[in-house]
Amino acid sequence: TGPPPKVTNRGRTAAPAASANSETSDIPEYEYFIQPGPRGYPPLTEYLDISEVDMMKRPDESNKIAHHTALYHSDYLIVRRGQEFQVKITFSRPYKPAEDKFALEFVIGSSPQFSKGTYVPVFPTKQRQTTWEGRITNTSDNVVTMAITPAANCIVGKYQMYVAVVTPYGIRRTRKESTRDMYILFNPWVAEDAVFLDDETERQECVMTEMGIIYHGSYDDIAERDWNYGQFNYGILDSCLYIMDRAEMPITNRGDPIKIVRVASAMLNSRDDEGVLVGNWSGDYTYGVAPTSWTGSTDILLTYNSSKMPVCYAQCWVYAAVFNTFLRCLGIPSRVVTNYYSAHDNDGNLKTDIIMDENGKIDRNRTRDSIWNYHCWNECYMSRPDLPPGFGGWQVVDATPQETSDGMYRCGPASVQAIKHGQICFPFDAAFVFAEINSDVVFHSRRKDGTLEPVRVNRTHVGRLVLTKSPGDVTRRDITDQYKFAEGSTEERTVLEKAEEYGCKREKSSPPAADVDVVLPNLEISVGDNFELNVEFENKSDERRTVDAYISGSVVYYTGVASTEFLFLTPRVVIEPKMNKKEVAIVESKKYMKRLVEQANLHFIVTGKIRETGLIITAMKVVTLRNPKLIIEVSGRGKVSEEMIATVEFTNPFSFNLENVYIRMEGPGMMEPKSRYYRLVIGGSSLTWTEYFTPQRAGTSRVIATLDCPALRQVQGQASVTINP
Amino acid sequence: TGPPPKVTNRGRTAAPAASANSETSDIPEYEYFIQPGPRGYPPLTEYLDISEVDMMKRPDESNKIAHHTALYHSDYLIVRRGQEFQVKITFSRPYKPAEDKFALEFVIGSSPQFSKGTYVPVFPTKQRQTTWEGRITNTSDNVVTMAITPAANCIVGKYQMYVAVVTPYGIRRTRKESTRDMYILFNPWVAEDAVFLDDETERQECVMTEMGIIYHGSYDDIAERDWNYGQFNYGILDSCLYIMDRAEMPITNRGDPIKIVRVASAMLNSRDDEGVLVGNWSGDYTYGVAPTSWTGSTDILLTYNSSKMPVCYAQCWVYAAVFNTFLRCLGIPSRVVTNYYSAHDNDGNLKTDIIMDENGKIDRNRTRDSIWNYHCWNECYMSRPDLPPGFGGWQVVDATPQETSDGMYRCGPASVQAIKHGQICFPFDAAFVFAEINSDVVFHSRRKDGTLEPVRVNRTHVGRLVLTKSPGDVTRRDITDQYKFAEGSTEERTVLEKAEEYGCKREKSSPPAADVDVVLPNLEISVGDNFELNVEFENKSDERRTVDAYISGSVVYYTGVASTEFLFLTPRVVIEPKMNKKEVAIVESKKYMKRLVEQANLHFIVTGKIRETGLIITAMKVVTLRNPKLIIEVSGRGKVSEEMIATVEFTNPFSFNLENVYIRMEGPGMMEPKSRYYRLVIGGSSLTWTEYFTPQRAGTSRVIATLDCPALRQVQGQASVTINP
Ligand SMILES: [Ca+2]
């Protein structure tokens, strides 16, 4: 079939659309209005000339302080749109407002155009103003201080700046000079910006905070994971712009936070577009880093920017954490949220089907839906001019690829308000997020002829709890009520009916409730413990009840997918009227230890059929096993720029050896990501890793570390550190 | 960096979601309810056995006639959902309703499940009905005729059918047998189907008609292109299912026309997903077929299905035509529409910017937006349960990739009603389509300092006319009023304001109108003609006016992109009060002939500045050059199954030779696509190609042909043929 077709844009567009911030244009140093005379162009020496431009970009100068950008490790000026900043221009002689004409020119991308907002001249005089305001705030000798206010909806990214002097014969400009390059970011502090967030505590958390907590574990046994978003680290801002370049996102769209977050939700995963992170849930991470091993986003983003290749590997919280870095780095307020019992991979249905045989035993082959113990996504804050009023504010975006939904390798922004009110007809993907928190779990009994009969519907299991970190604090914040009305309220029913109108299919049948309850206890078990499982049956009726029960225990992934069953009992339980009865299962650690998958969850399901009534009972419980911990100790004087020591200690609590062990450690403003490899940690033995570091700035922060090896994942530790100036 | 990471679904999902209709499952022939005894399983010989199943699938049998599927060239039963069809089952003995239990089982995809609608048993008894109804319509000896009504929302695609006899010990089934495979399609004839279209004339056109007309050319000089959609041709239905398989579209989503058309809008182009057609607007089609050369969809779809590789090349009407085949083949009512003066590649803005210098001369380097002379997309008919009431009916889908809009390699379905009313906040991509028909053309004057001043706004140029073929006829139907309210009406202004509320940016300024009009004439020019261009200036004022005018003529692509300028005049025109003045430009064919691009359009632009007022005037006109024609003659008796002769004649009207000439010909129900190659057609010489063919069915149809070579494209011919039974 010959060589691959070579397809150009010829005939389709006058010029390719600028879609790379990294590409720049060359603006001529001289631009004449006249034809050259016999001796060429006239020299412009008699006119105003520019000898120096001071971008006032030091972290302690007013620009970076006023614009909340002093923390960025960057050699360039970084400001936020819709807010004034200043530069100092030294001319060849004092500036004469009546005679001299000059402009500052801000240019972004390869084909700057005034009408597209990619070329913006800013004038010092009131009469000649563009969408970016300019004024002179000070003149002294040859030095003019010029204040510029970029439009509050201008393009976000890296600009080149020129000073242009206009003479009757033409324009003379400063040469292209990278020290005058500057970044313009979103501005949550300014009311005119689409990302304006009118709460300083929230802004400090959702834009400025580097050290985060991501919740995982299970609904009734919440675990925490420290994460260094590192949005101010050296090279991170450029990496974020590279992500948009890699997506070939038109420069002209980069002032719109809706478009930016939608593109990013696609680009954060590698599906379709060679995006940032490769998903892997298999437990085999041979050719990359285990998702549980990462301590922050810095390594991931810098690796992607330098290798130009997707980084291995991620699971949901890694996608959400790196997305969070991207958003905060660009100035879009954002947070990572965790939804416990997330209906997943079920294509936006309001039903999660669990299939049982006629005796009430779960049929694992036929049960294909799963409920994730938890799922992490992001919320970002912005107005929604594309929707009717009322849907601005927090928006769900999710970069975790949805494997079973067609082409859903991007998700959001979906208005949280719209989700709460069942207004799921609005873009983007609101119906999908709605299902993640509102699905019913339907237990079906499968008849011999292959048909199914719904026997139990649990309408409260999914979306049980939505958490995020409290602003300015390390505590949890329950934001479930921002997604759903109270269980059983009139509003809740109205919302579900509204969603049904928009085509979300729900289970209509309400099978009769059984008069026997089965309850599984909360358990706190450390990896390696033997333990007892007490299953309690409660007969609420006035008659004796006999339950043919199935008690099953499996090791499961956090996706709810069962790995192996280590416990299976089929007791017949006879319960007297109005009485309780306990069934006790003893589990030895050796039964589950060899089969542990990475997140060390045990999943217990009890189902059963009541002989006397034929009704089905069910109960489910996820138990997160306690892992051993890393002990981190930090010593030193705790002063900026003075060396300190961090020590990580780990004791292998098992009788078996751990092989191919990686430890990673980092801390915002103190320590860049570091890692260390141990081929072998013998059973019962200890290791100590000592690392020197020099804090860069004052404040309270944390050093965090993880240990990871194929046999034991998600071992963590952290230490709080206070650095004085 | 080692071998490529191997990523599995392990840990993520219990089982991969079925996403290939071509994959089938193996349903066991025997399925016992009991454990085997000491002598194995009991033989089920004493129970009812199945000796034969007749799918009643001949084109002249009731199933295909009642379901409007007799035209499909297929060896299988093809029916539509929500409508009863019949099969005959011959048992080993007469069926005894009181004793014997049997079911028909319909299975689709690799992991059939009752709860997902991929495994559907259908029972003959009233007491045991599923979502698909079953009843016995006749019994005679051992033969039972069973009528089945698939659910009106069931999955569309290729099913396997089994007959299962249920005995006390287990189930005995027919063996898997491909002759019992059958297709279930959408059903526009049934009110319960989401694609129900309550108009038989429209259904006949938009589902059953194979031969179409696609409009092109320019607004005031409309041209037609014949196209053989060929949706009933052998292999086309399988190709359409393959497209969904290739997209890995979950089988469970394939009952939803909204999801199907959205997936298809992405898959019809090769961007992102190795979809069906590679776009190419360059004029260089060396490694494929020129877009203007195709005569129908059959070749394209069969090639894609067999090669599994994108087919080269397409432009907008090819995308729309093949998409139309896909939709009609699956039973979704659809039509190709043409929008004249389509605002394009401008990312859904309501502004198309044209940049001029201060004298009113167009600055081609700085003008990056283009207005396509026309753009083709599809409308498909369906309800929209995902949206509030009122947005069902015709929906825009568009498979032409939008190069400059981020990731927009799919478009729609967008409700035409929503577009008309400016309700562009609803999915999918309504704002984008809205801009294609409602943008303003803004002429800017560029000042020396780089800023722009809008000097003229044309609010009526874009989306001037939307056409589709009339149902049951070969005439045009103007459907502009389905997309827009009348120019100047109150409703029109309300709609534009509504769109602005949803964030569509418009040009606010209303520069004063000039008191001089400039008018370009309609021209009918054949390729190779010398001609005169009369530019008429009309002075409406009471004073003398002097216009410094620029008259420019370019060869342009249909995308509005200029190839080369062959005419450039700069007259100063003095017009007396209330008078007209003509400027005449004489154009010799040699000026434009060598520079012709494929669609042979000439684009004239007149701009100018009025000396006395400083105001700007503009006029634009696209002239489609008349190409030579192919002459097709058909002879023969005009009876089904009797051989006939088609003769194609072409005379090279030019003095130069044509090289590498391809002629293609086809006709629905008569002739499969055929093509012939001529290395050289000498200037002034003629060629004749004679082809024998045998009509397969009665009726009136057309044979169509195209001639294509690099120097001359879009030469067409057609002949009407009536075939008697
Ligand atoms: Ca992606």
Ligand SMILES: [Ca+2]
């Ligand atoms: Ca595609």
